[in-house]
Amino acid sequence: MKSIFKSRASGSGAVMTNPQGKSVLEKISDLYESIKNAETRIAEAKNKEAKTFVELREVKIPAYFKEIDNLKPLKDIPHLSDTTKSFVYDWLKESIYGVKKQIKSKYLDKGITYENTAIDKAIEWLDLPFVLKNESFFEDDYFTGTPDLISEDRIYDIKCSWDCFTFPLFETEIPTKDYFYQLQVYMHLTGKKNATLVYVLLNTPEEMHWETQHNYDALDKKYRIKTFDIVYDASVIEDLQKRVLNIREFIKTIKY
Numbered sequence: 001m002k003s004i005f006k007s008r009a010s011g012s013g014a015v016m017t018n019p020q021g022k023s024v025l026e027k028i029s030d031l032y033e034s035i036k037n038a039e040t041r042i043a044e045a046k047n048k049e050a051k052t053f054v055e056l057r058e059v060k061i062p063a064y065f066k067e068i069d070n071l072k073p074l075k076d077i078p079h080l081s082d083t084t085k086s087f088v089y090d091w092l093k094e095s096i097y098g099v100k101k102q103i104k105s106k107y108l109d110k111g112i113t114y115e116n117t118a119i120d121k122a123i124e125w126l127d128l129p130f131v132l133k134n135e136s137f138f139e140d141d142y143f144t145g146t147p148d149l150i151s152e153d154r155i156y157d158i159k160c161s162w163d164c165f166t167f168p169l170f171e172t173e174i175p176t177k178d179y180f181y182q183l184q185v186y187m188h189l190t191g192k193k194n195a196t197l198v199y200v201l202l203n204t205p206e207e208m209h210w211e212t213q214h215n216y217d218a219l220d221k222k223y224r225i226k227t228f229d230i231v232y233d234a235s236v237i238e239d240l241q242k243r244v245l246n247i248r249e250f251i252k253t254i255k256y
Contacts, residue, residue, distance in 0.1 A: 003095040005088070005248050007240065009145030009185035013178025014087035015243045023079035024071050031064045031071075038064075077253050078246035088247055092254070110160060118160040118200040119148055125225045126198070131156070138189035142244045147186040155186045155195040160202060163214055167201045167226065174228045184236045193232040200225055 007015045022030070038056045045053050080088070090101050119133050134150045149156035157179065161167040168175045174197060183195040201224040204214045216224055 005091060005244065005251060006139070006141075007143050007185070007244050007247075009143060009147075009182045009189070010178075011087055011091075012143070012181035012185050012240055013176075014083050015240060015247065016181050017081040017083040019079050019081040019084070024074045024077065025079075028068055028071050028075060031068050035061055035064045076249075078250045080246065080250055084243075084247070085250075088251065092251065092256075110162060114160055114202055115148075115158070118158050118202060121200050121202065122156065122158045122198045122225065123149070125200075125221045126156075126227070128156075138186075140189060142241050143185045143189055145182075145186055145189055147190065150190060150192070153192065153194060155183060155190060155192050156198055157183055157186065157195070158198045158200060161199050163204070163212075164201060164216070167224075168199055169223065169226060171226070171228075174230075180230060181236070181240065183230050184233060185240065187230075187232040188237045195230045195232070197228040197230065198225065199227075 038061050042048060042053050042057055047053070048057075094100055116133065123129070123131055128149070128151065131149050131151050134147050136150075137146050138144065147155045148158045159179070174180050179197050183197060187193065187195050201216055203216055204212065
C-alpha cells in the first residue's frame with residue numbers, strides 16, 4: 001500500500017478525539033515512581049524483614065519491573081483514542097481494498113440527497129448571489145477537503161437538518177465540535193480566515209416516506225437557517241498536523 005495518510009476535513013473530529021486513560025510512557029513512569037516509593041519505604045524501615053517490606057522487595061518490586069518490561073515494546077506506539085483508531089482502520093481498509101466505506105442512516109441520506117437544495121437555499125437566505133457551489137478538491141501534505149461554498153473572504157459549509165427538532169434554533173455555540181475542526185481544515189486549505197457553518201431546515205420531500213411530512217414554508221427564514229461564525233486558528237491546525245503525524249507512526253505499527 002503506497003497511500004500516505006491524510007485527514008479528510010470531515011474526519012478531523014475523529015482525528016482530534018482525545019484518548020482516555022494514560023499513555024504507555026505515562027504508565028511506565030508511574031511504575032518507576034512506585035518502585036522508587038517502595039525502595040524508600042524499605043530503606044527507611046526499622047525492621048526490613050517485616051512481612052510488609054519483604055513482600056515489597058520480593059514480590060511487588062519485581063512485579064513492577066516485569067510490567068515495565070512488558071510495556072517497553074509498546075512505548076513508541078502513539079497514544080490514540082479508540083475513535084481515532086477506528087477511523088484509521090477504516091481508512092486503511094479503503095486504501096487496501098479500493099472501496100469507500102458506506103455509512104447508512106436516514107439522516108445522512110437526507111443530507112446527501114438534498115445537499116444541492118440546501119446549498120441553494122443557503123445562498124438565497126444569506127443573500128450570496130455571486131457564490132456558486134464549489135466543485136474544487138483541495139489537498140496539502142496533511143489534509144483533503146471540498147468546501148460547499150467559497151466566497152472572496154469566507155468558507156461556508158451547509159448542513160441539512162433532519163427536522164425542526166434537530167435544527168439548532170436555540171444553540172449559541174456549534175452543536176457538533178467535529179464541524180469546528182472540519183471548517184478549520186477548509187480555511188487552512190483555501191487560505192481563508194473566516195468560515196460560517198450553516199444549518200438549513202427544508203420541507204420534508206414527498207418521496208421520503210419514512211419521515212413524517214413537515215412543511216415549513218409559512219415560517220420566516222429566521223426559523224429555517226442558523227449560522228455559526230468561526231475564525232481561523234493556526235494552533236488548531238498545528239494540533240491536527242501533529243495528530244496526522246502520530247497516526248502515520250501508528251499505522252507503521254499495525255500488522256496485517
